[in-house]
Amino acid sequence: MTQISEIDARSRSIFKTLVETYLETGEPVGSRTLSRREGVDVSPATIRNVMADLTELGLLEAPHTSAGRLPTERGLRLFVDGMLEVGEPTPEERAVLEKQAADGDAQGVLDSAADKLSGLTRMASLVMASNSDRPLKHLEFIRLDDTRALAVIVDAAGDVENRLIELPPGMPATSLIEAANYLNAQLSGRTLKEAREHVLQEIEQRRTQLDDLTAELAKRGIVELSNLPERGGRQLIVRGQSNLLAGAQDDLERVQQLFDELERKEGLIDLLEAAREGEGVRIFIGAENRLFSLSGSSVVAAPYRDSDRNIIGVLGVVGPTRLNYGRVIPLVDYTADLVSRMIR
Incomplete structure (x- = not known):
């Protein structure tokens, strides 16, 4: 090259x-x-x-x-x-982005970030998050036989995850109810990561009223659920597809192709996963990414992090290769930093 x-x-x-x-x-x-x-x-x-x-x-x-x-x-x-000269978001742009659900939950922050980023860039915005980062709402154990049970967890958005777990030998039915009641009391308002740390610490330090078998079930349940597969635990938010039609009357075929590509959720998740590999903003231009090779589109994306600086998601925008990179890049970068601060 x-x-x-x-x-x-x-x-x-x-x-x-x-x-x-x-x-x-x-x-x-x-x-x-x-x-x-x-x-x-x-x-x-x-x-x-x-x-x-x-x-x-x-x-x-x-x-x-x-x-x-x-x-x-x-x-x-x-x-x-x-050669690109990258600026900074204007005070007005910063104010728009910061006018988010600061006191709301992580889901509200992500939804707001997607809406604001799409509005400011006049592009389609993309946000990928782990469902395991959502606050939890309810958990229960359903016995399948003497050695197995199904753990069913519902998050604050109403999404359900199921996980098969092994039961400790000799587990009575009452222990399943007691373990579920204990975990529900501990999970409320916490993410899986937060709940796992809290529950394991309580059990380890014997600060619970659970007997050994019930405590073991609670421990297995929270560990298994927090190890849900990455693929099954991804949430994808797409906003502002209609922005892509603006000024595209002479290139409607390309825009329709882009719409079709945006419908391929798995491909979008693969693309955003690639953006997790970098420290800052990643830019994918046209055929550099297989997903958008037909429409000739560009993606500008950046990861956001939790309080331990671990990457927990990616956000960005997608539009024609002829986008204002010098303006879009700092907007995506600032939004990722803002989301990182607001969901910690």
Whole structure:
């Protein structure tokens, strides 16, 4: 792949100005238009020669209907990685993002973040969270036979998770009821992670009124439930798909393709999982991600964390490759930091 160091200073300047102009207008950029831009002090003929060289390098392409050029996905990647000037959210944008359910639960914070981010960027927003991070509402054990029971847990959003657990030998029916009652008293308002730490500590320090068999069941139940598979425990929030229609009258086929891609929940979760691997904002441009290879869309995403700095989810936006990266990146970054602070 072409590196910035392989392009001379004049070509870099012209390329940078061309990409910025394209991101502003959405139209192919011609040499005459570039020659009129501030900071460009070379002739249209020189610009045409540079544009031809950049096209040969695979950084620009020429639509059939225009003499102008626009950046390829490779060119956009080069621009984003080495030439993009990223600003800060404005005070007004910060105020909008901070006007969230500060005193509400984690679910309310995530829903609000998705709505605000979509509104500010005029793109579709994506938020991936673990269902195990939701506050819990109710748990019960249903005996299947002498050695097994089904643990059923309901979270604050009404979603249900089931888990098969092994029963301690000789477990009487009353112990299932007592263990469930004890756990329900401890779980209320806590996440699975919080509940596990609290319950295990209480049992270890013998601060409960449970007999040994019932305590063992409560211990097994909370451990098994907190080890629910990652795939089954993912919640995906998508907001603002209608924003993608704005200004897309000439490219409705691409937008429809993007809508179809957004319906593939598993693919979206895989994409956002990839964003968990980085420390900060991750940017996926067009065919760099298999999910959006057909619509040619970009995703800007960043992870958010719990009080122990563990990554517990990812949020971001998706839109055309011609999005305002310099504005969107800091908005996504600030929202991820804000959510991390609000759900701790």
